[in-house]
Amino acid sequence: xxxxxxxxxxxxxxxxxxxxxxxxxxxxxxxxxxxxxxxxxxxxxxxxxxxxxxxxxxxxxxxxxxxxxxxxxxxxxxxxxxxxxxxxxxxxxxxxxxxxxxxxxxxxxxxxxxxxxxxxxxxxxxxxxxxxxxxxxxxxxxxxxxxxxxxxxxxxxxxxxxxxxxxxxxxxxxxxxxxxxxxxxxxx
Numbered sequence: 001x002x003x004x005x006x007x008x009x010x011x012x013x014x015x016x017x018x019x020x021x022x023x024x025x026x027x028x029x030x031x032x033x034x035x036x037x038x039x040x041x042x043x044x045x046x047x048x049x050x051x052x053x054x055x056x057x058x059x060x061x062x063x064x065x066x067x068x069x070x071x072x073x074x075x076x077x078x079x080x081x082x083x084x085x086x087x088x089x090x091x092x093x094x095x096x097x098x099x100x101x102x103x104x105x106x107x108x109x110x111x112x113x114x115x116x117x118x119x120x121x122x123x124x125x126x127x128x129x130x131x132x133x134x135x136x137x138x139x140x141x142x143x144x145x146x147x148x149x150x151x152x153x154x155x156x157x158x159x160x161x162x163x164x165x166x167x168x169x170x171x172x173x174x175x176x177x178x179x180x181x182x183x184x185x186x187x188x
Contacts, residue, residue, distance in 0.1 A: 040168060040172065041172050042168075043163045043166045043168045043169045043172070044110055044111075044113075044163075044168075044169045044172045044173065045110075045111065046159075046163050047107075047110055047121060047160055047163040047164040047169060048107045048108070048109075048110035048111035048117070048121075049107070049111070050107075050156055050159055050160045050163070051103045051104070051106055051107030051110065051117075051121045051124065051125070051160050051164075052103070052104060052107040052108070052111075053156055054099070054103045054107075054124070054125070054128060054153065054156045054157055054160055055099070055100045055101075055102075055103035055104030055107060055124070056100075056104075057149070057152070057153050057156065058096050058097075058099035058100035058103060058124075058128065058153075059096070059100040059104075060149075061092070061096040061099075061149075061153075062093055062096035062097045062100055065089050065090075065092045065093035065096060066093055068089055069086070069089050069090065069093065072086065072089075092131075095127065095131050096131075098124075098127065099124050099127050099128045099131065101124075102120050102121070102123050102124025102127065103120075103121060103124035103125065103128065103160070105117070105120055106118070106119075106120030106121035106122075106123075106124055107121060109121075110164070110169075110173075113172075113173065113176035113177070114173075115170075115173040115174070115176075115177055118164055118169065118170070118173060121160060121161075121164045122161060122164055122165065124160075125157045125158075125160040125161035125164065126161060128153065128157035129154065129157045129158060129161065132150055132153050132154045132157060133154070135150055136150050136151075136154070
């Protein structure tokens with residue numbers, strides 16, 4: 001086909017046709033006889049939306065720790081309370097803020113198709129899993145909200161981590177970042 005087209009057009013015109021992308025053919029054999037399809041964005045959108053939800057839960061946890069610290073200070077129990085308890089509250093508040101930041105920013109980046117969101121979400125979800133596992137092992141709740149919050153947060157963080165690490169998420173982000181090279185056609 002290329003030889004017939006070259007004989008018909010001439011080398012300069014053939015180069016222009018290939019350069020402009022009007023000649024769109026596969027370089028090698030295609031598996032299963034069909035054209036290459038773009039990867040699905042379902043896993044990326046799921047990871048992004050759940051990461052935003054996890055970020056909001058982490059912000060809620062940060063708010064709870066900050067209110068607890070403020071209550072201790074307002075009741076003048078801050079100096080008299082167990083230093084280990086205050087240290088744990090401060091550490092919990094800082095971890096919750098970091099998780100909220102990583103999952104929130106990473107989720108937004110995933111939803112906008114930026115590949116930088118993937119490592120942010122993975123780091124935030126892994127940190128969230130570590131914190132929740134630690135809290136589930138240590139805390140004994142009497143409040144229904146806190147009792148349901150930790151397993152819910154664990155499920156969201158595990159799902160976010162799983163969907164973010166799926167190969168289809170990476171392929172879709174790569175397709176968005178490099179649309180011409182992702183289809184497998186060098187001249188498209």
